[in-house]
Amino acid sequence: MTLPVDLFAQALNGLSYGILLFLLSVGLTLIFGMLDVVNLAHGSLYMLGAYAGLTVIAITGDFWLALLLAPIAVGLVGLVIERICLRPLYRRGALDQVLLTFGLVYLFEDLVKWIWGGRIRSIAPPAMFSGSVTIWGATVPSYRLFVIAFGIAVAALLWLLIERTRLGAIIRAGVFDAEMASGMGIDTERVFSAVFGFGAALAGLSGVIAGPIQSAQPPMGATILIPALIVVVVGGLGSLKGSFVGSLVIGQAETFGKAWLPGVSMLMIYVVMVAILLLRPQGLFGRPLR
């Protein structure tokens, strides 16, 4: 392959990975913005989504049904977590909640091993996107193109939801200042539940989407969490736009690192993070820290 074609292929790869990171990190950043909780179990919910998707596909053979049902199931799990584990801790402060979600990481990883077994399972892409296409001389799996289009559509819908609807206005108010929002008569408890459940569903959705690219295995949750957290930090905590731009940046950094600097590729995303934080400590679109 010639250099420009190679560049293009890598960039597309990075874009699809970045979109995947966006689907995952947008829930993380919303939950953080709203509840002040760094949900360390967010990667576990992603893993749960992938396995729930596997089961739906095993039963129905329909990828699209999995894409619909698995996020709903994971969203319900999220609601239960919020209700049972997080709500009693709101008065005790954010740190206890972070610690609790760390316990959930272990719990879920083992639960998945118990239910589905520890071996690597792969999800077949839907028949319609199982081939590959050639664009400008580069061969690209068509599923990756679908991921890119799907992710952009989700981003647009989220933007509409948050910027243009009444519910979105409530969420923005809560992210900006939850206490004040509650003082204005908004039932923040219910909004907290809804946001956590919604974020969990998005994590589940990204798990299904990731299935055909990365295959499902129990450590996937703990592994994907770190890049997702980095996206949130780079983009600016609580910022939707930040998590979109941050995801694309980190996606490219990771992909080009793997292709061009294989010896230190794992370090790339941290280098990018440190560079961005040195220039903008609050992240690309974050509000200045105090």
Added chain:
Amino acid sequence: MTEAGSTGGRARVVAGAAGAAALFAAIAAFPLVAGNYPVKLLQEILVWGVFAMSLDLLMGRAGMVSFGHSAFFGVGGYVAALSLAKAPGLASALALPALAAAVAAVVIGFFSIRASGVYFIMLTLAFSQMFYAVTFQAAWLGAEDGLVGVPRPVVPGVDLGRSLAFHLYLVGLVGLAALVLVRVARSPFGHVLRGIFENEARMEALGYPVARYKLIAFAVAGTVAGIAGALYTQLTGSITPDAFLWTTSGEALLMVIIGGIGTLGGAVLGAATFILLQSLVSSYTERWMLILGLTFVLFVLFAPGGIAGALRGRIGLRA
């Protein structure tokens, strides 16, 4: 924690010291009465206990919850492995690892302490993962297999390859580290840290250089964690990138929380609970992680004071 000079007076201090000495002697003599496996478990508990205690100094005294404490454990472990392979003296086994961990802690601390709360958690976590990323891919550090076959140190006249000698060496060092941490926690310095934990703005207003105090606390905790890492390498004869993994920091956090945050001794109790539970549970079932996660969730929800806190409530000891 029972503070020296409070209500109980001298008698309680003497009783406490006598109790500690008796415990120390019992731990030192343990290999005389127990087999290889229990001794190995005890040694593991001691090493992890030091690691957890150093984190508790940071969390329980200064209120700095770090999710990247594994960075110093790993640095200590790797430096010990590299230098022991070159020269098997005490400098390689302890001094160099401690120094390297201290330097790493000052650098990471310099960038991290400006942030607080969850921002501090994320920064420390990212820094420790950077070490993981580097060691995982560095061929000269054995990449993902890490460094194995690390020789035990040789002290003039004593061969620590022998198991009893090594046990005494380990117990002595762990005791020393515990003593240092307790002294630091109870020193005027420790009380300033406590003050920063309670009300940072007020300490600032009182004229304390809060940032410098936090950095020193971070460096002290990091140095001790480095020594724990060095001892871990000597105990197991190997070190892998997993030492740096964020879940290693998380496990130390777990021990601190299970034992009881802010009690130092509780951290060792937490380490003992963790390791004994692990060995017990894994001999009956494969579901060790499930039980661990569940235990931890229940502790955070219902016993935020940990074992030490629960004991204190039960027998009416005062904080």
